[in-house]
Amino acid sequence: MTTANTESRYLCPYCSATWDTFDGLKTHALAEHANEPLPTPDGLVRLSVNGQAYEVMVEPEWTLYDLIHDKIGLTGTKMFCDRGACGSCTVIMDGRAILSCMTLAIECGGANIETIEEVARTNPALIEKYVEHHAMQCGYCTPGFVVTAASLLAGNPDPTTDEVAEALAGNLCRCGTYPQHPIAVVEAAKKSREER
Numbered sequence: 683m684t685t686a687n688t689e690s691r692y693l694c695p696y697c698s699a700t701w702d703t704f705d706g707l708k709t710h711a712l713a714e715h716a717n718e719p720l721p722t723p724d725g726l727v728r729l730s731v732n733g734q735a736y737e738v739m740v741e742p743e744w745t746l747y748d749l750i751h752d753k754i755g756l757t758g759t760k761m762f763c764d765r766g767a768c769g770s771c772t773v774i775m776d777g778r779a780i781l782s783c784m785t786l787a788i789e790c791g792g793a794n795i796e797t798i799e800e801v802a803r804t805n806p807a808l809i810e811k812y813v814e815h816h817a818m819q820c821g822y823c824t825p826g827f828v829v830t831a832a833s834l835l836a837g838n839p840d841p842t843t844d845e846v847a848e849a850l851a852g853n854l855c856r857c858g859t860y861p862q863h864p865i866a867v868v869e870a871a872k873k874s875r876e877e878r
């Protein structure tokens with residue numbers, strides 16, 4: 683379960699420094715980015731990422747991936763295709779697995795986002811079983827698979843291997859680890875049920 687921290691961090695759109703107050707951000711922007719447009723309260727998008735509230739002046743072309751990976755610095759989410767075809771950039775938005783490369787950050791006002799960093803913290807059985815069953819090789823696609831699996835388990839705590847395979851059908855792996863994912867996810871679900 684995500685622990686909410688509703689005290690906003692104000693994110694500089696130019697260098698990704700964060701500040702406790704909007705005035706702090708403004709002073710910083712004036713001093714360090716005098717040639718850039720000054721952040722204004724009206725242009726700020728407020729959203730929660732892994733329980734931490736952020737307010738950030740989002741550029742129109744930023745994707746949610748740009749925001750969480752490049753600006754906030756949560757680098758666990760991976761970019762493979764940048765066109766909605768591979769699932770490696772999957773995050774959970776308001777309880778639903780979505781592709782962060784295909785979602786504009788500016789549309790995420792008020793959203794609660796969970797990335798692999800939070801999913802790994804709240805789903806230890808999933809991580810344990812992925813490791814135990816070698817459901818990864820190079821590991822680049824793995825965060826996307828794990829986030830999608832966590833989203834499935836949140837709604838279906840006792841899935842069959844076929845249901846897991848279907849849920850993960852949108853995630854691609856160049857290393858060919860496909861057979862191991864349903865095994866790991868079903869085992870993780872079992873372990874989580876036993877621990878409840």
Ligand code: FES
Pocket residue numbers: 760761762763764765766767768769770771772781782783784
């Ligand atoms: S990087 Fe987003 S779907 Fe491939």
Ligand code: FES
Pocket residue numbers: 818819820821822823824854855856857858859
């Ligand atoms: S483990 Fe290498 S791409 Fe999937």
